[in-house]
Amino acid sequence: xxxxxxxxxxxxxxxxxxxxxxxxxxxxxxxxxxxxxxxxxxxxxxxxxxxxxxxxxxxxxxxxxxxxxxxxxxxxxxxxxxxxxxxxxxxxxxxxxxxxxxxxxxxxxxxxxxxxxxxxxxxxxxxxxxxxxxxxxxxxxxxxxxxxxxxxxxxxxxxxxxxxxxxxxxxxxxxxxxxxxxxxxxxxxxxxxxxxxxxxxxxxxxxxxxxxxxxxxxxxxxxxxxxxxxxxxxxxxxxxxxxxxxxxxxxxxxxxxxxxxxxxxxxxxxxxxxxxxxxxxxxxxxxxxxxxxxxxxxxxxxxxxxxxxxxxxxxxxxxxxxxxxxxxxxxxxxxxxxxxxxxxxxxxxxxxxxxxxxxxxxxxxxxxx
Numbered sequence: 001x002x003x004x005x006x007x008x009x010x011x012x013x014x015x016x017x018x019x020x021x022x023x024x025x026x027x028x029x030x031x032x033x034x035x036x037x038x039x040x041x042x043x044x045x046x047x048x049x050x051x052x053x054x055x056x057x058x059x060x061x062x063x064x065x066x067x068x069x070x071x072x073x074x075x076x077x078x079x080x081x082x083x084x085x086x087x088x089x090x091x092x093x094x095x096x097x098x099x100x101x102x103x104x105x106x107x108x109x110x111x112x113x114x115x116x117x118x119x120x121x122x123x124x125x126x127x128x129x130x131x132x133x134x135x136x137x138x139x140x141x142x143x144x145x146x147x148x149x150x151x152x153x154x155x156x157x158x159x160x161x162x163x164x165x166x167x168x169x170x171x172x173x174x175x176x177x178x179x180x181x182x183x184x185x186x187x188x189x190x191x192x193x194x195x196x197x198x199x200x201x202x203x204x205x206x207x208x209x210x211x212x213x214x215x216x217x218x219x220x221x222x223x224x225x226x227x228x229x230x231x232x233x234x235x236x237x238x239x240x241x242x243x244x245x246x247x248x249x250x251x252x253x254x255x256x257x258x259x260x261x262x263x264x265x266x267x268x269x270x271x272x273x274x275x276x277x278x279x280x281x282x283x284x285x286x287x288x289x290x291x292x293x294x295x296x297x298x299x300x301x302x303x304x305x306x307x308x309x310x311x312x313x314x315x316x317x318x319x320x321x322x323x324x325x326x327x328x329x330x331x332x333x334x335x336x337x338x339x340x341x342x343x344x345x346x347x348x349x350x351x352x353x354x355x356x357x358x359x360x361x362x363x364x365x366x367x368x369x
Contacts, residue, residue: 045234048061048070052070055180056108057181063207072217073217073224074224074227078235078236084229084235088237088244090120090245093246093247093248094115094121094159097159098115098159101167107170108180110226111167113226114135114222115163116225117218118135119134119136122134123282124282133157133158134156135162135165142155146164146165147162151285156283157283170187173191177194177204182204184218184222188214188218197210249299250280250297250299251298252295252296252297253295253303253306254293254294254295256294261289261317263278263288265317268309269309269310276298280297280298281297323351324367325365327365327366328362332360334349337368341368351369
């Protein structure tokens with residue numbers, strides 16, 4: 001009870017102070033208090049007066065059922081103000097690149113709002129179902145549309161390659177279903193599932209199809225994201241240009257490697273932290289670059305002198321990072337082997353792609369330095 005008294009007393013005091021601070025008596029004062037705290041701006045956000053279109057398709061908000069579904073997603077999005085602010089800030093960083101690819105592929109620019117809802121424009125976003133990256137591709141689907149996904153590289157996290165793959169996929173779905181709203185439904189629930197519902201209901205109109213609730217909400221979430229990000233002031237988001245993240249700018253470095261090399265060499269040659277290389281190339285999963293042709297992104301201007309610095313570091317690398325092979329003997333442990341070669345245990349684990357729980361056996365061959 002003591003906790004409740006502590007809470008109620010300040011609230012009562014606020015109400016009493018509010019009453020005495022307004023002229024005209026208690027009733028008028030209370031009315032003014034409620035007027036101050038009313039949710040009129042929130043209601044304004046769902047008073048749709050203008051025509052709403054998505055990918056050229058009119059969203060008939062005069063239809064009560066459609067309006068209800070749209071209102072729900074707009075209200076939920078606007079309520080989560082930190083999320084919308086981050087949408088706006090990240091969109092300034094990535095939208096120019098997404099729009100360029102959509103234009104090249106003759107795709108509607110409205111599709112740029114799909115990765116906003118899918119991942120919040122975060123490269124490392126993942127789902128419980130195994131979807132990863134900006135456009136939340138499952139592994140099989142990503143590979144089917146040209147993305148490399150393995151233990152070393154996961155191009156679902158690459159904004160350029162994943163956006164291009166999404167264009168190929170959505171273009172194919174739009175041809176199959178003849179509607180971008182249905183294409184997005186299939187993107188969410190799968191082509192087989194959507195075709196099953198279309199056949200069972202003998203209906204190809206998105207708005208009157210009974211689909212899984214997640215899919216129904218998904219499409220309206222994307223429409224709501226478009227409405228808010230295209231006119232943020234209407235929804236109370238007043239960000240200045242200086243509040244937005246700068247556009248993602250970079251220089252490209254091309255490699256043709258005969259063997260894998262530590263990613264640290266790239267960071268050192270570019271005179272940037274290792275973290276910057278990883279952040280700008282989120283598709284790289286480990287600490288090394290594979291052999292073959294590789295393109296990396298580094299900050300603009302850091303390409304100057306890179307080739308010469310990299311050549312020098314690369315020539316010194318075999319001596320500094322020379323790898324030897326240790327054959328495990330009976331009674332040896334990872335800790336003992338690391339100590340024998342005067343190397344940190346974590347380095348030994350990383351070099352061999354082991355976890356701390358790894359069990360070794362006599363005869364195993366380990367890489368050491």
